[in-house]
Amino acid sequence: MRSVYFPLLAAAITSAAFSQTGIPHVGLGTGPFVFDTAEQHKVRAVVVVRGIPHPWGMAFLPGGNILITERRGNLRMVRDGVLDPQPLAGLPKVYAVNNAGLFDIALHPKFAENRLVYFTYSKAGPDGQNAITLARGRLEKDGLAEVKDLFTGEWTKILGGSRIAFDPKGLIFMTTGAATAPLIEKAQDPMSVYGKVLRLHDDGTVPQDNPFVGKAGYRPEIYSLGHRDQLGLAIQPETGVVLSNENGPNGGDEVNLILPGRNYGWPRVSFGRNYNGAPISGSPLAESVEPPLVVWLPSIAPSGMAFYSGDRFPGWKGNLFVGGMRRGEIAGTGRLERVVFNDKMEELQRESMLTELQQRIRDVRQGPDGLLYVLTEEEDGALIRLEPVQ
Amino acid sequence: MRSVYFPLLAAAITSAAFSQTGIPHVGLGTGPFVFDTAEQHKVRAVVVVRGIPHPWGMAFLPGGNILITERRGNLRMVRDGVLDPQPLAGLPKVYAVNNAGLFDIALHPKFAENRLVYFTYSKAGPDGQNAITLARGRLEKDGLAEVKDLFTGEWTKILGGSRIAFDPKGLIFMTTGAATAPLIEKAQDPMSVYGKVLRLHDDGTVPQDNPFVGKAGYRPEIYSLGHRDQLGLAIQPETGVVLSNENGPNGGDEVNLILPGRNYGWPRVSFGRNYNGAPISGSPLAESVEPPLVVWLPSIAPSGMAFYSGDRFPGWKGNLFVGGMRRGEIAGTGRLERVVFNDKMEELQRESMLTELQQRIRDVRQGPDGLLYVLTEEEDGALIRLEPVQ
Numbered sequence: 001m002r003s004v005y006f007p008l009l010a011a012a013i014t015s016a017a018f019s020q021t022g023i024p025h026v027g028l029g030t031g032p033f034v035f036d037t038a039e040q041h042k043v044r045a046v047v048v049v050r051g052i053p054h055p056w057g058m059a060f061l062p063g064g065n066i067l068i069t070e071r072r073g074n075l076r077m078v079r080d081g082v083l084d085p086q087p088l089a090g091l092p093k094v095y096a097v098n099n100a101g102l103f104d105i106a107l108h109p110k111f112a113e114n115r116l117v118y119f120t121y122s123k124a125g126p127d128g129q130n131a132i133t134l135a136r137g138r139l140e141k142d143g144l145a146e147v148k149d150l151f152t153g154e155w156t157k158i159l160g161g162s163r164i165a166f167d168p169k170g171l172i173f174m175t176t177g178a179a180t181a182p183l184i185e186k187a188q189d190p191m192s193v194y195g196k197v198l199r200l201h202d203d204g205t206v207p208q209d210n211p212f213v214g215k216a217g218y219r220p221e222i223y224s225l226g227h228r229d230q231l232g233l234a235i236q237p238e239t240g241v242v243l244s245n246e247n248g249p250n251g252g253d254e255v256n257l258i259l260p261g262r263n264y265g266w267p268r269v270s271f272g273r274n275y276n277g278a279p280i281s282g283s284p285l286a287e288s289v290e291p292p293l294v295v296w297l298p299s300i301a302p303s304g305m306a307f308y309s310g311d312r313f314p315g316w317k318g319n320l321f322v323g324g325m326r327r328g329e330i331a332g333t334g335r336l337e338r339v340v341f342n343d344k345m346e347e348l349q350r351e352s353m354l355t356e357l358q359q360r361i362r363d364v365r366q367g368p369d370g371l372l373y374v375l376t377e378e379e380d381g382a383l384i385r386l387e388p389v390q
Numbered sequence: 391m392r393s394v395y396f397p398l399l400a401a402a403i404t405s406a407a408f409s410q411t412g413i414p415h416v417g418l419g420t421g422p423f424v425f426d427t428a429e430q431h432k433v434r435a436v437v438v439v440r441g442i443p444h445p446w447g448m449a450f451l452p453g454g455n456i457l458i459t460e461r462r463g464n465l466r467m468v469r470d471g472v473l474d475p476q477p478l479a480g481l482p483k484v485y486a487v488n489n490a491g492l493f494d495i496a497l498h499p500k501f502a503e504n505r506l507v508y509f510t511y512s513k514a515g516p517d518g519q520n521a522i523t524l525a526r527g528r529l530e531k532d533g534l535a536e537v538k539d540l541f542t543g544e545w546t547k548i549l550g551g552s553r554i555a556f557d558p559k560g561l562i563f564m565t566t567g568a569a570t571a572p573l574i575e576k577a578q579d580p581m582s583v584y585g586k587v588l589r590l591h592d593d594g595t596v597p598q599d600n601p602f603v604g605k606a607g608y609r610p611e612i613y614s615l616g617h618r619d620q621l622g623l624a625i626q627p628e629t630g631v632v633l634s635n636e637n638g639p640n641g642g643d644e645v646n647l648i649l650p651g652r653n654y655g656w657p658r659v660s661f662g663r664n665y666n667g668a669p670i671s672g673s674p675l676a677e678s679v680e681p682p683l684v685v686w687l688p689s690i691a692p693s694g695m696a697f698y699s700g701d702r703f704p705g706w707k708g709n710l711f712v713g714g715m716r717r718g719e720i721a722g723t724g725r726l727e728r729v730v731f732n733d734k735m736e737e738l739q740r741e742s743m744l745t746e747l748q749q750r751i752r753d754v755r756q757g758p759d760g761l762l763y764v765l766t767e768e769e770d771g772a773l774i775r776l777e778p779v780q
């Protein structure tokens with residue numbers, strides 16, 4: 001009797017406890033892969049480049065080249081559709097431990113004039129500590145020049161990622177995490193920059209209209225507080241709406257609408273559970289806490305996130321795309337989630353895509369060509385382009 | 391360039407709005423299929439029989455034959471591993487409209503002596519109405535004899551399913567639904583049997599220790615109230631713990647621990663949303679309402695449900711299995727969910743299985759052989775057996 005063998009569970013696994021089972025990761029095929037989707041866009045997923053170990057963020061350069069960060073500290077370039085085997089020079093040393101390292105990357109809004117590239121990373125400190133850092137450099141032919149730290153948080157043992165994005169006014173929003181026990185209380189500490197959304201000028205200084213400027217006992221960089229691990233951030237270009245997402249503890253992943261001075265509850269209030277089963281909070285809501293726009297139960301481990309505003313997928317216009325990383329290294333369906341909102345930013349629908357590929361999705365961005373690009377969170381990480389099939 | 395074509399989205403679709411997109415259902419292959427799972431049980435899924443249109447419930451007879459209900463009103467038998475082409479005689483006419491029809495089936499605890507088979511169905515009434523009905527009959531060679539209605543609810547236009555299960559004392563628990571607008575308020579109406587868990591003697595009479603017996607304005611059959619559409623019910627044999635599950639509106643599927651006299655909140659309180667995006671309730675919890683044990687956001691459309699107590703899958707002992715029906719007729723990953731609780735019935739972990747098959751799962755039961763059996767909710771419905779691979 002011949003069996004059809006599925007080499008691993010294409011399934012959602014919700015608990016970190018499963019990560020000890022050691023079910024192997026399934027490699028990505030060569031593709032391209034073609035999918036139907038709910039909006040009846042037939043979609044082709046094309047592997048643009050592969051062999052990028054644990055890519056984290058990407059930025060599209062004028063002319064079509066693409067910068068890609070690797071968590072372990074390299075900055076790579078896709079030149080004319082080919083991955084340059086040589087990493088770019090000029091990057092600072094990063095503290096690449098567990099989930100810490102080099103994170104997101106973004107171009108200055110006036111990059112065409114100033115060639116400035118911004119990125120976030122974990123800077124190594126004393127006694128095994130690190131500090132979340134925003135830096136920038138000028139992009140030259142083979143690397144970054146005049147690299148300089150613009151903002152560095154306090155030394156900590158928290159190991160969390162950080163996304164950055166420029167808003168329509170040219171201000172930088174920057175996420176930080178506070179998921180590492182026993183330091184989760186930092187998310188509520190107004191003198192810590194961890195577990196926050198920060199808002200900075202492009203030179204790293206504090207905008208004077210930040211909500212806590214002049215308030216004693218508050219770091220003035222803080223824009224919102226009470227966040228866990230925020231691995232996705234998207235600013236809608238037309239509206240300036242700022243969304244970040246948050247990895248829940250055991251269930252309770254969230255997308256939040258980021259508003260100035262607001263508290264998002266972690267670690268007091270959550271839809272998730274402790275790993276021993278007890279709920280984090282009696283109620284997942286509280287009066288002083290902003291409710292999430294979107295909740296996942298069980299978790300998908302949301303990561304990079306982007307609004308789609310292009311013309312190539314008309315049925316997806318205005319939709320939010322969220323990478324899901326749960327849980328490639330053992331058994332997961334990494335996925336690309338599509339979320340549809342109404343005009344009050346209330347959730348209407350969701351769709352999970354790319355589950356067949358069984359790859360964790362670390363980041364998603366819209367390219368200048370109006371197509372969607374995703375990075376897979378794997379040792380043999382890949383850049384995949386989604387195209388409509390006519 | 392050769393593409394790998396996935397003929398439909400193997401994805402979670404959360405909104406009924408998607409059901410208009412008409413993405414076709416993918417047929418089940420001939421199998422068997424072999425899966426790895428998180429507990430490192432390698433599992434073989436064997437198609438035992440197929441060609442059962444929309445099966446709903448099943449019951450294992452002593453000796454190994456299996457009774458299977460079809461929603462459209464037939465009762466079928468798998469004899470010696472083969473589906474008898476002839477439906478059993480003696481079934482009442484059922485009101486088979488949309489989701490209404492013939493539902494669950496269960497053997498009397500003393501079936502070996504009395505051969506009594508219990509089932510639930512929608513009985514046709516005046517003016518296009520129907521009534522949820524519990525009936526029983528004596529199983530003879532070619533069908534049911536002495537079929538008799540034991541309990542019939544009030545006439546209604548609600549179209550909902552109903553599960554039944556005997557508890558360790560021999561009492562019948564029976565679920566009813568109240569998901570059909572505009573009749574959803576029936577779930578809170580103590581004079582309606584819809585949107586409730588009912589508790590009855592094996593002759594359909596009311597146990598005198600039911601929580602509302604003697605209370606004016608309450609139907610005495612009611613055991614708990616405030617339920618939406620309850621398509622799964624499981625009683626743990628060792629403990630008598632009663633769990634039912636509930637389909638949320640748009641998100642917010644639940645598993646509830648059913649306790650006497652308690653209110654489960656529908657349609658006042660829910661984790662779900664209206665289809666226009668607005669949340670059902672400001673908070674998903676309320677003081678007077680029992681919180682769910684398990685919540686799915688987005689929805690999986692939970693259906694038949696069973697505790698596993700066998701020895702063939704040691705890692706699954708005590709786990710709850712829940713069929714997921716979201717959303718085969720258009721694009722779904724039907725699935726089999728495994729939920730692990732701690733000894734306080736707090737959720738520890740979940741795993742989604744059988745997603746690769748892309749079939750909606752209508753029911754799951756443990757067979758007398760200690761294996762798990764599932765029914766697929768399809769026109770070409772199948773009975774699938776899960777076996778450990780040594």
